[in-house]
Amino acid sequence: MAFRHGITAAAMALTLALAGPGNAENHLAADTVVATVNGTDITLGHMIVLKQRLPAQYQQLPADVLFEGILDQLVQQTLLGESVDELSLGSRIVLENESRSLRAAEEIQRITDSAISEDAVQKAYDAAYANAEPETEYNASHILVATEEEAQALIDELAGGADFATLAQEKSTGPSGPNGGQLGWFGPGAMVAPFEEAVVAMEVGTVSVPVQTQFGWHVIRLNETRLKDAPALDAVRGELSEALRREAIESRVVELTEGASIDRVEAGSIDPNVLNDISIVIE
Structure with missing residues (x-):
């Protein structure tokens, strides 16, 4: 232009x-x-x-x-445009697709406007968080080594008074080593299962036995725990609204599909590579 x-x-x-x-x-x-x-x-x-x-x-x-x-x-x-008496086949198909897309978009907007009311968002929030138990988060450090023997040797050094952060900086092969092995705060599901199971079973301030994961052998120290409260409504409003929107659209599509007469070609009956043949829509 x-x-x-x-x-x-x-x-x-x-x-x-x-x-x-x-x-x-x-x-x-x-x-x-x-x-x-x-x-x-x-x-x-x-x-x-x-x-x-x-x-x-x-x-x-x-x-x-x-x-x-x-x-x-x-x-x-x-x-x-006045010089064109009739659109080409390709252009007519483009118009049909555009009309179909615009009509669908308007129906989606109508569905969304109806589904995402303040009352619906509040109800979704209450369902997700009102009766939820506070979630425990963990703050831990670890030292990652290749063998169980190395892990046990580190545990023995720690029992003898060695500094955990110093050993992590010197011995750990993991990316947190230079930071003294600190992993920061994490919640359930953030770590691989054997590591999480070990942390959940530990008391604050204690050091684990050697723990094996696909990454190697870990020596873990649990530094702190805390309870994480439910997030404020505004913090999860976007997430809840998107879930309501998706559910409403999916429900409407299912409803329309069940009440429609739809005949379509069987999978594999047409070579999918035909979509690259632009000559089919050129008169």
Whole structure:
């Protein structure tokens, strides 16, 4: 899309008429006619919708330049389109797909608007968190080595008074070694099963026996535990809204599918590579 950067007097006058203080008196609406080409009206609605689909770099142009450029494009498209008596097969199919997509999008929006009410979000929050038990989180450190013998030797050194962080920095092969083996806070499911099971069974301040995982052998020290309260509603609002939206759409699709008559080709009856054959939609 190419815009001229000069503004004609007529275009500027139209811009000012549409954008000026008299908007309320002019009763601007989607069907406000901004140009007529050989009897075909171009409306303000056409311009607004076209603007929404422009690439980002055009969206940043000054309003007056953008207004004239969009109007120019619609006028030129109307003139060029008058020369075509009938759309090609490919273009007709594009229109059918666009219509199908837009209709589906409007139904999805209707479903979403109905499903994601404040009351529905609150009920989803209560169902997920109101009766949930506080979750225990753990703060632990570990030293990772290749063999059980190495792990046991480290445990013996710790029992003799060695510093855990220093041993981790010197001996651990894991990425937390340089940080003294500190893993920070984590909740259930964050660690592989054998490691988590060992941590859950430990008392704060104690060191584990050698624990084997697919990464090697661990010596674990449990530093602290804490109870994690349920998150505030606003912290999970987006997550809950998306779940409500997804469930409502899936439910509607199931409902429509069960009440529809659908015949479709059997899987494998058409070579899927045919989708690459553009000649099929060229007349």
